[in-house]
Every structure is written in C-alpha cells, then in structure tokens.
Amino acid sequence: MGKINYNLKMEEIIKSIKKEDKRPRLLLQVCCAPCSSSVLTRLREYFDIDIYYYNPNIYPANELNKRVETVKELVDEMNLDSKVIFPENNPEDFYKFVENRKNDHEGGDSCYKCYQLRLEKSAKYAKENSFDYFTTTLSISPYKNSTWLNEIGEKLEEKYEIKYLYSDFKKKNGYKDSIDLSKKYNLYRQDYCGCVFSFKEMQEKKHEK
Numbered sequence: 001m002g003k004i005n006y007n008l009k010m011e012e013i014i015k016s017i018k019k020e021d022k023r024p025r026l027l028l029q030v031c032c033a034p035c036s037s038s039v040l041t042r043l044r045e046y047f048d049i050d051i052y053y054y055n056p057n058i059y060p061a062n063e064l065n066k067r068v069e070t071v072k073e074l075v076d077e078m079n080l081d082s083k084v085i086f087p088e089n090n091p092e093d094f095y096k097f098v099e100n101r102k103n104d105h106e107g108g109d110s111c112y113k114c115y116q117l118r119l120e121k122s123a124k125y126a127k128e129n130s131f132d133y134f135t136t137t138l139s140i141s142p143y144k145n146s147t148w149l150n151e152i153g154e155k156l157e158e159k160y161e162i163k164y165l166y167s168d169f170k171k172k173n174g175y176k177d178s179i180d181l182s183k184k185y186n187l188y189r190q191d192y193c194g195c196v197f198s199f200k201e202m203q204e205k206k207h208e209k
Contacts, residue, residue, distance in 0.1 A: 006139070006150045007171035014046050023048050024132035026165065029122040031055060033070040034189050035137045037181035038174050040078060047133070050083045051075065054121045056094040057114055059196035064089060070188045077185045087125070093117065094195070112148050114195070119149070123156040123164075133165045140169035140178055143193070 017024060026047035030036040036051070043049060053071060058064040072084050097117045098110040119136060126134035135153065139146040146168040153164035169175075182189055192202035 004147070004150070006146055006166045006168040009150075009166040010168075013165060017046055025050070025130070027052050027122060027126040027129070027131040027134040029054060029118055029134070029136040029138075030071055031136075031138055031141075031194070032067050032190060033074040033185075033187045034178050034182040035140045035169075036071060037074060037078075037185060037187065038178035039137045039140060039169050040074075040080065040082075041177070041181065042169070042174070044078075044080065049080070050085060050131075052122050052125060052134075053084060053086045054089060054118055054125075055194060056089040056091050056117070057098075057193075057195040058089070059091065059194065059199055063190070063194070066188060067190065067194075074185060074187060085125070087121070098195075111145070112152075115144075115149055116152050119152050119156055123153075123160045123162055127160045127162040131162065133163045135165035135167055137169065139167050140174050142170055142175055146170070 024047055026043065026049045028036075028039065028043070028049050029052045030039075040049065051071060053068045055064065055067070058067060068084070068086055075082050075084055094114065094117065098113050115136075115138065118138075119134075122134050122136065125131075134156075136149060138144045139149050150164075150166050150168075153166065156162075157164040181187075192198045
C-alpha cells in the first residue's frame, strides 16, 4: 500500500464542501500562532473556525501563557471571527500520558501519545459542542509525523462520530508560508517543541555549540 497523500484528501473534502455551498464549523486545535497563521489563511474561506488551545505539554507555565496570548493577537491581526478556547491545561495529564518521554527522543513513541492526548481532548470538545469537523495545526511542522496525526484523527472520528479534516499542512509550502506570515504579523516564534523534555534538549544543544 502506497503512502497516503493527506493533503489531497483534505482538498477532496473541501471540494465537496464547496459543492454543497455551506460553511461547516471546524474546531482547530492549535499548537502556536506561527503554525496557525498559514493554516488559518488556508481554511478561513471554507470553514467557520474556532480555535482550541489545548497543549498541557507546554513548559514552563509562562511559555504556555505566552503562546496562547500570541494566538489571540494573531486572530485579531487577521480579523477573524473566531473564538480562542483555552481549557484547563493540566501538565499532570501530559506527564501521566508520556511517563517514558524522559527516556525517549523527539519523534519517538511518547510523541505519538502526546498527539493522541491533544487530539482526543479536541475531538471530545468538538462532539460535545456540535462542530462538524475537528483537526490540528500540528502537521504543518516538518518535525511532526503527519501520518501518525491522521491515523489518530481517523480513529477518533470513528470513536466520537465527529468528522476529522485530514491534512498535511506542510505541503504546498505551508511551513514556509508560516514563517513568512510570522514575520508579517511580528509573531513570537519559539525555538523548541514545547514540552519540558524538548526544552532540556534545546538547552543541551545550545551548550554544545
């Protein structure tokens, strides 16, 4: 079986939406403003989007708050009619879910569990609040496994009976566009994934230089 083109799957969904001449409600789980900028630009024409900032992995607490405030600033700058939903982000939920991350590397099995934690919380919220679709900005990063993200999304679609918008947002220069848009909107850009383990890995690399 060949590799699935998730960007093409998304375009097919959007094509069917355009034919139906409607604007479905989309819950977009976001990781940060820079990654969100390109995704929102691409999807705003087709969906009524609300933003779900659930990332209990982000360390430390002031970094979490800085990232969500930057997302709010981006929404204002883009003149979007979108709510930024900021549920409780309890770091203990993350630590319990990925207790082996300290012995793992970025991109390893613990990252899969972290994706799963954030996407499941998003799917539940989308279902409970009558959204038509849910998805995540995470696939825009070249450091994130888009195959894993879409496989998790597909399973959650079946589990919660809420449509998942397949995606690989890094395609069609999505990641490059996010960098350009970050400069345009003067967005804060972090230099590590977000969790305490990636924070320590980032510091170690700096000390090695």
